[in-house]
Amino acid sequence: MGPPPLAIRNLSSTPLELKVIERFEIPHVEPKGFANISRNVTHFVVSNTTGNVAPEGPQFAPLTVNAQSYGQQEVSIRIDPFTTNRTDVNTAERTEKDVLRLTFECDGQRYRVDTRTTRQSQELTPLDPDPRKQYTAIWIDKESHLAIYSSANMNCWMKEMADATPLSGLSIPGTHNSPTHHKALPSVRCQAVSPKEQLRNGVRFFDIRVQPEKPEDPNNDGLALVHGVFPISLTGAKPFRKLVNDIFDFLRENPSETLIMSVKREGPGEHTDEQLSNILHQHYATDPALWYTEPRIPSLGDVRGKIVLMRRFALAEPLTHEHDNAGWCLDAQNWAYNTPCDNHGNVCVQDFCEVLETENIGKKIDFCCEHFERAGAQVCPVPGITTDAVNPVPPGPLYLNFLSASNFWKVGCWPERIAAKLNPAVTEFLCTKHDTAEGDNKGDGGVGIVVTDWVGKDGDWDLIRCIVGMNSRLELRERQQQQ
Incomplete structure (x- = not known):
């Protein structure tokens, strides 16, 4: 049984619209010890009965600059503030570890994020020169779930x-x-x-x-x-x-x-x-x-x-x-x-x-x-x-x-x-x-x-x-x- 369809939770105060889905294959990177495993929630399975922890498969590297997508899809999927949209988007079209590059739009400006990277949270990349918003995303791999927050200046x-x-x-x-x-x-x-x-x-x-x-x-x-x-x-x-x-x-x-x-x-x-x-x-x-x-x-x-x-x-x-x-x-x-x-x-x-x-x-x-x-x-x-x-x-x-x-x-x-x-x-x-x-x-x-x-x-x-x-x-x- 493959992973569930893509779910997106908007925990920011602004509506978001998913506009583009690109798909990539990516070579995996083998884990490098307990420390790297323990820092990444997407590679943990936590049992509520035993508390045991086991790595969930290999880690993956971020996409390279020259990575070529094997598929691109124009969509219009709205995610209102403080809601979750459980889409019908398949997250594993070729393999269970494909990477999705998701492009969102807010107030006419676009922002991009990749799923399945070695780091759990990441800033969305603004595609406009003067972005009015900043967002942070966390990808939960086993749930195919992307949570998006308004980025905060953690110093203040x-x-x-x-x-x-x-x-x-x-x-x-x-x-x-x-x-x-x-x-x-x-x-x-x-x-x-x-x-x-x-x-x-x-x-x-x-x-x-x-x-x-x-x-x-x-x-x-x-x-x-x-x-x-x-x-x-x-x-x-x-x-x-x-x-x-x-x-x-x-x-x-x-x-x-x-x-x-x-x-x-x-x-x-x-x-x-x-x-x-x-x-x-x-x-x-x-x-x-x-x-x-x-x-x-x-x-x-x-x-x-x-x-x-x-x-x-x-x-x-x-x-x-x-x-x-x-x-x-x-x-x-x-x-x-x-x-x-x-x-x-x-x-x-x-x-x-x-x-x-x-x-x-x-x-x-x-x-x-x-x-x-x-x-x-x-x-x-x-x-x-x-x-x-x-x-x-x-x-x-x-x-x-x-x-x-x-x-x-x-x-x-x-x-x-x-x-x-x-x-x-x-x-x-x-x-x-x-x-x-x-x-x-x-x-x-x-x-x-x-x-x-x-x-x-x-x-x-x-x-x-x-x-x-x-x-x-x-x-x-x-x-x-x-x-």
């Missing part, structure tokens, strides 16, 4: 969203144990690249674990970055202060952006949450122009250029009286452990983390996808757009969706191994299945804050681009109101 993607947008209405890429890109124990390391590179590529939520170095000394501001009881690097302690400075360097260069920072106390020793809260209050979050520490979900305009502090620690008693006795910072303390879904404080969380056997990876994927649908059903209360400007509906909780999980004692359940299976499966779900229900009561189709492991490995930012792309429906709603 929040610039496109209205100031009045509550943070809880945005689809925000995040990272779990964000600074753990150093050489470390394999169960400790969760990231492939540095926080600086994460920020440049669109990540706007950091999950940080710290250990007070001298909690008994109120004048000491030392906080070491840790993961559990371990330092994040085999070469010595890494300071929280440098991470904060790197974040502010980025925000100064990109003042349209904000960074939500979740902070939790970990590490060995006798330190307490209350000591941590005092250190942060007295030595770090001292300037309201740089830090947002109110215990309510802000609008984007309130926090551009700032770090939004989310606490996973208890407060010292005096801090509970801040902000008219409402407390200090966004409250994310003490959500249920190992939870598929828990409403707590300012957050609604999926954090099923005890994937003790590889067979449980499929279960974890299911929990992640279920939480995407919860977030997607929400309508963001944007004052003057989706709620009254004078007496607005208050923002809902921040939907936190942790894609991370691990088991120290099981090699197949270390963070990198789980991410190699889970990240491609989630990307595929977002491209093909998220927010596809019909009906009049659809939400914004967002995904909340998605907290990932091992993004950016070998330059693969497809999942992050996917998450940012899920802001398009809300962005369109805001843009229409402003016109």
Whole structure:
């Protein structure tokens, strides 16, 4: 049985029309090891029952400049914004691994993309000298499915969203144990690249674990970055202060952006949450122009250029009286452990983390996808757009969706191994299945804050681009109101 017919999902805010289909034969390239396989969702088969991963056939090289098509077809297939057109176009006319070159048109301008390349996501090539739009496509090979997003400047993607947008209405890429890109124990390391590179590529939520170095000394501001009881690097302690400075360097260069920072106390020793809260209050979050520490979900305009502090620690008693006795910072303390879904404080969380056997990876994927649908059903209360400007509906909780999980004692359940299976499966779900229900009561189709492991490995930012792309429906709603 051959592959299914071509399906095209338009996740951009503009209508597209497929105008030309060209067909090519292409020589295949044999896989070059696990690393190349793990970065490409189109070469994975993920079992929801076993979580096993197997490469789906050979990899393919991109078309050469002189490649000759063996067939060309003029068509007129319209794909409206936020819809999927399941065409009757055969994707395997000669062989199951033919390449289709698809030419789309929007507002009289044409854009081209090739299916089945070694890279998963790719920018559509504009065929006009002054293109008014930019698009990114992701090809899911086993589904013959092409998802098309509006391209975003990942350095400053929040610039496109209205100031009045509550943070809880945005689809925000995040990272779990964000600074753990150093050489470390394999169960400790969760990231492939540095926080600086994460920020440049669109990540706007950091999950940080710290250990007070001298909690008994109120004048000491030392906080070491840790993961559990371990330092994040085999070469010595890494300071929280440098991470904060790197974040502010980025925000100064990109003042349209904000960074939500979740902070939790970990590490060995006798330190307490209350000591941590005092250190942060007295030595770090001292300037309201740089830090947002109110215990309510802000609008984007309130926090551009700032770090939004989310606490996973208890407060010292005096801090509970801040902000008219409402407390200090966004409250994310003490959500249920190992939870598929828990409403707590300012957050609604999926954090099923005890994937003790590889067979449980499929279960974890299911929990992640279920939480995407919860977030997607929400309508963001944007004052003057989706709620009254004078007496607005208050923002809902921040939907936190942790894609991370691990088991120290099981090699197949270390963070990198789980991410190699889970990240491609989630990307595929977002491209093909998220927010596809019909009906009049659809939400914004967002995904909340998605907290990932091992993004950016070998330059693969497809999942992050996917998450940012899920802001398009809300962005369109805001843009229409402003016109």
